Amino acid sequence: MHAPIALRDIPQSNIFRKGDVFILFGELFGRGYANGLINEAKNAGMTIIGITVGRRDEHNALRALTAEELSEAEVNLGGHIINVPLMAGFDLDAPDDESTPTDLLSGMTLKSWQQDKLDWQHIEKCRETGIARFKNSVARVMQELDDMIPDGANAFFAHTMAGGIPKVKVFLAIANRIYKGRGERFMSSRALMDSDLGKLILMNFDEVTAHTFQYLIEGSAVIRTRLTKTGGQVRYTAYGYHGTEILIDGKYQWQTYTNYTQGQAKMRLEQVAVDAWDQGVVATVYNCPEIRTNSSDIFAGVELSLFPLLKALLRENGGRWAEAQWQACRPLLQDGVTLEDLLQKIEDYNNSTVMAEFRNFTAWPMDNSEALSEAMIGTSDEIIQIHKDRKELVVGHLSALVLEGTGPLMFHETSNPAGPVLWLGHDIIAKQLNLMHGS
Numbered sequence: 001m002h003a004p005i006a007l008r009d010i011p012q013s014n015i016f017r018k019g020d021v022f023i024l025f026g027e028l029f030g031r032g033y034a035n036g037l038i039n040e041a042k043n044a045g046m047t048i049i050g051i052t053v054g055r056r057d058e059h060n061a062l063r064a065l066t067a068e069e070l071s072e073a074e075v076n077l078g079g080h081i082i083n084v085p086l087m088a089g090f091d092l093d094a095p096d097d098e099s100t101p102t103d104l105l106s107g108m109t110l111k112s113w114q115q116d117k118l119d120w121q122h123i124e125k126c127r128e129t130g131i132a133r134f135k136n137s138v139a140r141v142m143q144e145l146d147d148m149i150p151d152g153a154n155a156f157f158a159h160t161m162a163g164g165i166p167k168v169k170v171f172l173a174i175a176n177r178i179y180k181g182r183g184e185r186f187m188s189s190r191a192l193m194d195s196d197l198g199k200l201i202l203m204n205f206d207e208v209t210a211h212t213f214q215y216l217i218e219g220s221a222v223i224r225t226r227l228t229k230t231g232g233q234v235r236y237t238a239y240g241y242h243g244t245e246i247l248i249d250g251k252y253q254w255q256t257y258t259n260y261t262q263g264q265a266k267m268r269l270e271q272v273a274v275d276a277w278d279q280g281v282v283a284t285v286y287n288c289p290e291i292r293t294n295s296s297d298i299f300a301g302v303e304l305s306l307f308p309l310l311k312a313l314l315r316e317n318g319g320r321w322a323e324a325q326w327q328a329c330r331p332l333l334q335d336g337v338t339l340e341d342l343l344q345k346i347e348d349y350n351n352s353t354v355m356a357e358f359r360n361f362t363a364w365p366m367d368n369s370e371a372l373s374e375a376m377i378g379t380s381d382e383i384i385q386i387h388k389d390r391k392e393l394v395v396g397h398l399s400a401l402v403l404e405g406t407g408p409l410m411f412h413e414t415s416n417p418a419g420p421v422l423w424l425g426h427d428i429i430a431k432q433l434n435l436m437h438g439s
């Protein structure tokens with residue numbers, strides 16, 4: 001991909017209706033992107049089915065949800081959940097009675113991790129064990145699912161899985177420095193990438209974030225063939241990230257959060273969709289804007305690109321509703337600070353030479369640098385401080401709007417998608433939101 005392929009026009013088609021089935025491949029969290037799609041599927045009258053990643057017992061063994069956890073999750077989803085644990089990644093997998101990758105990492109310390117080496121032959125066995133476990137579980141899920149989707153119905157599989165950070169103390173400390181550290185606490189993301197620890201983490205990201213989409217497409221082949229033969233259609237979507245076009249200097253320009261360690265995995269996810277498309281399977285990765293969710297909270301500064309959405313809302317023919325979004329944000333700031341001051345700070349930040357250097361699409365995902373961390377994390381801290389309450393942020397409001405806008409865009413585009421990889425920039429999100437709110 002040499003340039004982002006942006007969705008520019010609001011999609012109008014919809015093949016999904018009552019009796020069709022929407023399957024969420026990942027768990028649903030309060031602020032998570034998947035809520036946007038689920039809302040649309042419910043509005044269309046579709047049957048909602050979900051999965052669980054399962055839970056770990058006190059010995060780290062993966063288990064299904066208890067009856068209580070299951071009913072809570074089903075209420076939250078508004079649909080039935082197939083209770084077969086689909087935790088992806090191999091950080092806690094190993095052949096019987098052997099050490100897991102997490103066991104191997106647990107000996108690393110903040111002093112030693114850059115020199116510590118891993119036994120790659122052993123890691124490979126763990127990876128194979130994890131993949132076999134996941135694929136077997138997918139097969140069980142698909143067997144149950146097969147009985148739930150009637151002949152001739154349409155099915156919408158929405159992949160939302162991303163993650164794979166192993167739970168070891170040393171990485172928590174490193175992550176705090178790489179994603180949140182500046183000045184003396186700055187740590188180079190390249191140092192992580194060059195270490196065995198980093199290489200293992202990237203392999204695990206590939207499994208969770210990218211390969212699971214492939215396993216989903218392969219695992220649902222029987223259902224896909226049956227539905228297609230009986231007059232139904234099957235669609236697959238996944239959430240990608242590969243930078244976003246936002247308003248900088250009065251123009252929509254591509255920019256990105258750096259360092260996005262999962263970037264390579266997200267490009268593999270795109271490739272899964274491209275390969276599926278070549279085989280006649282309609283799978284689309286939607287590269288979505290940066291928002292604050294349970295998963296992105298770790299990346300300090302990822303939220304900075306959200307602020308210009310306010311300008312995009314006005315630019316895209318925003319009327320009363322768009323202006324009301326500005327008014328809703330104003331009281332969140334401390335007395336004496338205006339929203340215009342805040343937006344000017346973001347404009348200056350984006351126009352700085354430090355940030356401009358990172359707007360390099362072909363070099364993505366780039367490593368961090370001290371200057372970048374200083375500018376990004378510093379600006380992020382300053383902006384949080386000019387709020388009245390750090391739990392009630394302007395970006396919280398804007399994240400909810402982006403999530404709301406992506407729902408109908410992805411849902412309708414997926415009926416007849418233009419290609420396997422599409423970017424949703426602030427322009428189309430703002431257009432969609434203005435349309436929905438009659439602005």
Ligand SMILES: NC(=O)c1ccc[n+]([C@@H]2O[C@H](COP(=O)([O-])OP(=O)(O)OC[C@H]3O[C@@H](n4cnc5c(N)ncnc54)[C@H](O)[C@@H]3O)[C@@H](O)[C@H]2O)c1
Nearest residue numbers: 026027029032033088161162163239241290291293295296
């Ligand atoms: N938040 C952002 O800024 C942003 C931007 C673009 C794309 N995305 C993508 O959107 C999708 C949803 O993320 P979100 O930010 O809404 O957060 P979220 O926390 O709501 O969703 C994360 C999802 O990953 C699943 N998951 C986590 N670890 C897993 C594992 N080991 N095995 C299987 N599943 C696992 C969770 O069950 C959940 O469904 C992800 O693919 C994410 O990369 C997020």
